[in-house]
Amino acid sequence: MVQFRLPSIPYPPAQDHGYWDPITSTLDWCEENYYATTYSAEIVNSVTNLMFVWLAFVGIYNCLRHGHDRIFLITFIGYLIVGSGSFAFHSTLKYPMQLVDELSMIYTTCLMTWATFEHKRPIWVKTVVALLVAGLALFITLYYHYLQDPSFHQNAYAILTAVVLIRSMYIMEVNIRPHFRKRHQEHEKVQASKATSEAEKLEERRQDDRDRWILKKMWIMIAFGLTIFLGGFGLWNLDNIYCQKIRTWRHEIGLPWGILLEGHGWWHLMTGLGAYFYIVWGIWLRHCLNGKSDQYQLSWPSYFTSIPRIVRDETRQNGTYKKNS
Structure with missing residues (x-):
C-alpha cells in the first residue's frame, strides 16, 4: 500500500554552538537550537514575535490618529517592547x-493595572495606586532576579493579567450596565409624559439600542480574546510536556510542515493577538466610561479575517445609529 506523503525536506541537525554562544538564559524551549541558521538560536520562536511588532504599530497608529488616552499609547509601546524583547531572547538565548x-510583560500589565484602578479617582488616589503598582513591579523584578525561577514570573504575570481582566469586567458590568438600565427606566418615565416630543423619543431609543449593541460587542471581544489567549497557553503547555515526542514528529514530517508543531511559536501568535484584543477593549471601555459612546465606534468588519479597532464615530447620520459589525 502506497502512503501519501507531503513533499518536504529533512530537518538540518541542531547545533550546540551558534553566533550568540554561550547560552546564558535559564530557559531553553522545545525548538531545537541553531538548526536553520547560526544567527538565530530559535528561528520560529523568534519570527513569530513579529505578530507583536505588527499589532503594536497598528495600535500606536490608531492611538495617535483617533485620540485615545495616552495610557494606551504607552501600553502599546510596552507591547512593542515585549515583542522585540522576545525576538531578541529567542534569537540569542541570553539572560x-x-x-x-x-x-516587559510584567511592566506592560502593570500599566494596565494602574489604568484600570486609577480612572476617575482623586489625584491622591491616583498617586497611591501608582506607587503601589510601581512597588509591585520593583518587587517582582528583584525577587525574580534573585530566584531566577521562571515559574515565579509566569505565576506573577498570570495573576496580574487575571486581576486586570476581572476588574475591567467588573467595571463594565457595574459601572456601565446599571447606568444604561437606569437611563432606560428614566426614558420610559419621560416617554409617558406628553411633554416629550417624538424626536426626543427616537433619540432615546437610539441611545438604548446603541448601549445594548456596545455591551454585546464588548462581550464578543472578551470571548474572542480569552479563547485565543487560552488556546495559545494550552498549545505552549503541550509543547513543554510532550517536547521529545513532538520533536520526533517534526523530524518525521520534515520542513516546512514541522513548523506547525512549534507550540511556543503558536503561543506568541495567539497571546499576541489575545492581548491586542484586551487593549482595544480597554480603549473602548474607557471612552464609554468617559461618556464618549457616540464619539467612538468599533471597526471590526469580519470576526475571523480582520482585527478590531476603535475609531472616531462617523456612522451617526440623520439621527440614526448605524451599527458596524
Whole structure:
C-alpha cells in the first residue's frame, strides 16, 4: 500500500554552538537550537514575535490618529517592547534578553493595572495606586532576579493579567450596565409624559439600542480574546510536556510542515493577538466610561479575517445609529 506523503525536506541537525554562544538564559524551549541558521538560536520562536511588532504599530497608529488616552499609547509601546524583547531572547538565548522579554510583560500589565484602578479617582488616589503598582513591579523584578525561577514570573504575570481582566469586567458590568438600565427606566418615565416630543423619543431609543449593541460587542471581544489567549497557553503547555515526542514528529514530517508543531511559536501568535484584543477593549471601555459612546465606534468588519479597532464615530447620520459589525 502506497502512503501519501507531503513533499518536504529533512530537518538540518541542531547545533550546540551558534553566533550568540554561550547560552546564558535559564530557559531553553522545545525548538531545537541553531538548526536553520547560526544567527538565530530559535528561528520560529523568534519570527513569530513579529505578530507583536505588527499589532503594536497598528495600535500606536490608531492611538495617535483617533485620540485615545495616552495610557494606551504607552501600553502599546510596552507591547512593542515585549515583542522585540522576545525576538531578541529567542534569537540569542541570553539572560539579559530573557529579562527584557519577561519583565516587559510584567511592566506592560502593570500599566494596565494602574489604568484600570486609577480612572476617575482623586489625584491622591491616583498617586497611591501608582506607587503601589510601581512597588509591585520593583518587587517582582528583584525577587525574580534573585530566584531566577521562571515559574515565579509566569505565576506573577498570570495573576496580574487575571486581576486586570476581572476588574475591567467588573467595571463594565457595574459601572456601565446599571447606568444604561437606569437611563432606560428614566426614558420610559419621560416617554409617558406628553411633554416629550417624538424626536426626543427616537433619540432615546437610539441611545438604548446603541448601549445594548456596545455591551454585546464588548462581550464578543472578551470571548474572542480569552479563547485565543487560552488556546495559545494550552498549545505552549503541550509543547513543554510532550517536547521529545513532538520533536520526533517534526523530524518525521520534515520542513516546512514541522513548523506547525512549534507550540511556543503558536503561543506568541495567539497571546499576541489575545492581548491586542484586551487593549482595544480597554480603549473602548474607557471612552464609554468617559461618556464618549457616540464619539467612538468599533471597526471590526469580519470576526475571523480582520482585527478590531476603535475609531472616531462617523456612522451617526440623520439621527440614526448605524451599527458596524
